[in-house]
Amino acid sequence: MTAPDTAEPLQRQFDDTIARDHRVEPRDWMPDGYRRTLIRQIAQHAHSEIIGMQPEGDWITRAPSLRRKAILFAKVQDEAGHGLYLYSAAETLGADRADLTERLIEGRQKYSSIFNYPTPTYADVGVIGWFVDGAAICNQVPLCRSSFGPYARAMVRVCKEESFHQRQGYELLLTMMRGTEGQRAMVQDAVDRWWWPSLMMFGPPDGDSPNSAQSMAWKIKRHTNDELRQRFVDMTVPQAERLGVRLPDPELRWNEERGRHDFGTPDWSELQRVIAGDGPRNAERVSRRRAAHEDGAWVREAASAYAAKQAARAAGAAAATQGQAQAQEGTAA
Numbered sequence: 183m184t185a186p187d188t189a190e191p192l193q194r195q196f197d198d199t200i201a202r203d204h205r206v207e208p209r210d211w212m213p214d215g216y217r218r219t220l221i222r223q224i225a226q227h228a229h230s231e232i233i234g235m236q237p238e239g240d241w242i243t244r245a246p247s248l249r250r251k252a253i254l255f256a257k258v259q260d261e262a263g264h265g266l267y268l269y270s271a272a273e274t275l276g277a278d279r280a281d282l283t284e285r286l287i288e289g290r291q292k293y294s295s296i297f298n299y300p301t302p303t304y305a306d307v308g309v310i311g312w313f314v315d316g317a318a319i320c321n322q323v324p325l326c327r328s329s330f331g332p333y334a335r336a337m338v339r340v341c342k343e344e345s346f347h348q349r350q351g352y353e354l355l356l357t358m359m360r361g362t363e364g365q366r367a368m369v370q371d372a373v374d375r376w377w378w379p380s381l382m383m384f385g386p387p388d389g390d391s392p393n394s395a396q397s398m399a400w401k402i403k404r405h406t407n408d409e410l411r412q413r414f415v416d417m418t419v420p421q422a423e424r425l426g427v428r429l430p431d432p433e434l435r436w437n438e439e440r441g442r443h444d445f446g447t448p449d450w451s452e453l454q455r456v457i458a459g460d461g462p463r464n465a466e467r468v469s470r471r472r473a474a475h476e477d478g479a480w481v482r483e484a485a486s487a488y489a490a491k492q493a494a495r496a497a498g499a500a501a502a503t504q505g506q507a508q509a510q511e512g513t514a515a
C-alpha cells in the first residue's frame with residue numbers, strides 16, 4: 183500500500199481557483215513554480231519602481247518652476263510607494279525584503295531595462311511620463327486581474343497613480359511644444375531617444391519569451407509581450423500626432439486590414455546588452471542604490487531597536503496585568 187498523495191487534491195483545488203478566475207491568496211496552497219515565478223516577477227517589479235526614481239529624481243533640484251518641482255516630487259515619491267506595496271506583496275509569499283534588496287544590489291535580480299538610460303534634458307521628464315508610465319499602464323492594467331490576490335490589489339492603486347504620471351508627462355510636453363523652437367527640438371530629441379527603449383519595456387518578442395506561456399496558463403499574465411507592445415503603439419500614435427512630434431520609425435503606418443499599426447523591429451541585441459548590465463547607466467543606478475541602502479542602515483537599526491523596546495514594554499505590561507488579575511482572584515477567594 184502506498185501513502186495517499188496529499189498534493190493531488192490541493193493541486194486540483196488550485197487549478198479550479200485559476201479556472202474559475204478566483205484569486206489565489208497567501209494562505210492557499212500553491213505549486214512551488216507558481217510561488218517562485220511570482221516572487222521573481224513581483225521583486226523585479228518592485229526593484230524597477232525603486233530604481234525608476236533615479237532618472238527623474240536627478241531633476242528635482244533643477245526643475246524649471248515650483249509647480250514642476252512639486253509635480254515631480256509627488257511623482258517620484260509615488261514610485262517609492264509602488265516599490266513598497268510590491269515588496270509587501272512579495273513578503274506574503276514568504277520572500278524576505280532584506281534578501282530581495284541584497285539580490286538587487288549584488289546584481290542577482292533584474293529591474294526594467296528602461297531605467298538604464300540617461301536623462302540629459304527636462305524634456306526627458308515629460309517623455310518618461312508619457313512613454314514609460316504609459317507603457318507601465320499597458321502592462322499593469324491587466325495585472326489588476328492577475329490570479330494572485332495581493333499583487334492584483336496592489337496594481338489597482340498603482341495604476342491610478344500611473345495614470346496621473348502619464349498625464350503630467352504629456353501636459354509638460356504640450357507646454358514645451360507651445361514654447362520656443364528650442365523647446366520643441368528638445369522634446370523631439372527626447373522622443374527619438376526614448377521610443378525604442380520604451381518598446382523594449384514589454385520584453386523580447388513572444389517567440390523568445392520562454393516563461394510567458396506558463397505565466398499565462400497561471401493567469402499571472404493576461405496578454406503576451408507582443409500584444410501589449412501593439413496596444414502601446416496604437417495608443418501612442420494619435421497622442422504623438424496631437425502633440426506634433428514624429429515617432430522615429432520609418433515603418434510605422436496604419437494597417438487598414440488589421441485595424442492596427444504596423445511598426446518596425448526594435449534592436450533586440452541592444453535589449454540583451456542592457457539586461458546583461460551593459461546599458462549606458464547600469465553601473466551608476468546600482469551603485470547609487472547600494473550607497474543609499476548602506477547610508478540608511480542606521481535608520482533600519484534604530485527602527486528595529488524601537489520595535490524591540492515597544493514589544494518588551496507591551497510584554498511587561500501584559501505580565502503586570504495578568505499578575506494583578508491573579509492577585510484580585512486571590513482576594514475574592
Ligand SMILES: [Fe+2]
Nearest residue numbers: 231260261264
Ligand atoms: Fe510606478
Ligand SMILES: [Fe+2]
Nearest residue numbers: 261315344347
Ligand atoms: Fe509611474
